[in-house]
Amino acid sequence: MSEVVSAIVDVVTETAPDVRAGLTGRREYETSENPSGEQMLAADRHADELLEDRLLAIDGVASYASEEREGIVEDEESDGGLHVACDPLDGSSNLKSNNVMGTILAVYDEPLPAPGRALVAAGYVLYGPITTLVLARDDAVTEYVIDDTDEGVERRVVEEDVTIPSDPVVYGFGGRVPDWHADFEAFVREIEDELKLRYGGAMIGDVSQVMEYGGIFAYPSLESAENGKLRLQFEGNPIGYIVESAGGRSSDGERSLLDVEPDRLHQRVPVHVGNTELIERLEGALD
Structure with a gap:
């Protein structure tokens, strides 16, 4: 299971620059709505399709679901494994005004829909001035920076054992x-x-x-x-x-x-x- 979770995180990391690059030219709304009755941008669909294709290609991922599609996409060749749920482009309505957006990842060890206690990892990619990944796994939270370099996509640690400051602001x-x-x-x-x-x-x-x-x-x-x-x-x-x-x-x-x-x-x-x-x-x- 640990290796599959690592592979999922790697794929989300490698996909983040493609999601970000795909925002340009995809600011228009589509005629269709997502299952929650919200209008989808072309960027929503693009991010969803990238994540579906790449995550289901991982050996050990049994199913994929997102808020942009009605049902669950299952890997028919899988006889078990982990189940991934994503919000491919959280805050996509901010695209027109060029404000912050993100991708949310949830990895469950039970078929969807599943309770939060079935999570084995969760994280979010933030497309801000820099691209970061905040990942919760094994009861610890780590923040990374994602860099798209000439040698490929790199994920480097910014802070380990992230905790919420005790003095709220x-x-x-x-x-x-x-x-x-x-x-x-x-x-x-x-x-x-x-x-x-x-x-x-x-x-x-x-x-x-x-x-x-x-x-x-x-x-x-x-x-x-x-x-x-x-x-x-x-x-x-x-x-x-x-x-x-x-x-x-x-x-x-x-x-x-x-x-x-x-x-x-x-x-x-x-x-x-x-x-x-x-x-x-x-x-x-x-x-």
Whole structure:
């Protein structure tokens, strides 16, 4: 299993420069929508197809799923192995304004849809001024820089044993303020007097701020959408796994995201991640 996980991480690393290079010229929306009813950019489809082809070519990867496709793609020749779920281009709506985006990876040892406790690795690639990979594996988090050199794609360690700083600095919350529930809004009014607002419209960028500076990110339950916007398999579970591996907490408002039982592939879930004390305060405020 360990060798297969390493091969998956290598493929995501090697694919990251191709995803980034493929953004140019793919800023237009397609006529089709993804299974969550969101319009897809050509860049979404391009990233999804690259990852599907390359990840399923790994011996030991039994299936691939992404938020851009309805069902699970299985390797018919595989008689077992790991199951990969991806958000190929998180924050793709930021492409038109040339802001941050990312790729989210989740590796499960159970068939999809699977609970977060079945994760054996999770990570995200951030396409910012530089390309980085934050990877959680074996209860530890490592940050890498991905360089596309003349000799090939290189992944080098920036920081080992990444932990969320104990003195939180930033917060970012998704959804429209008039759509927030009253108890969540009351919690926000407390937090905004303590922390600095950092919200960029791509979850992966906002979570990266929390990982670097400490704080809290949430896309909560809304008046118009009780389960929020983010998907458990592709966003909630892997981000919860990374944050908890870095010493923080995740929550759907009541329990760890990793303890939420899935009932369908594209299931949505309220997502709250960050410093433990902030998540505990949030859960108390939502009671």
